Amino acid sequence: MRKTIVLILSAVVLQAVPVLARTPSPENAQVYFIWPSDGMVVGHAFWVRMGLRNMGIAPKGTDIAKTGHHHLLIDTDLPENMDQAVPNDRNHLHFGAGETEARIELPPGSHTLQLLLADKDHIPHDPPVYSKKITVTVK
Known part of the structure; x- marks a missing residue:
């Protein structure tokens, strides 16, 4: 009897948890690098400037x-x-204050960079808005 009550309560709790829908994005939205450009050689500390078309920053x-x-x-x-x-780690930098540029530091060598726009909860939009992946060489 006790197992039956636990199972019934579990089913009720699962039904009460709302499923969040992803935030829609316009089909023509684009995020892109203003600077640096693909193939560029940069110093260990450099500016990244991020652009966005057909959407706003918040x-x-x-x-x-x-x-x-x-x-x-x-x-x-x-x-x-x-x-x-x-994720929020050394490979995923968040600009949650609405920044459109940032100075970053990377060790010498080849590195890939890609931009991904996300909503108020850091969840990518539907469809996702992301840039082409670029490569920079840090001297």
């Missing part, structure tokens, strides 16, 4: 349609699951 937590904030992916691929928040 800080994390701001719920305004057709807006988001930048995430810089360094030496990694796009997240496999676009239904979850972008």
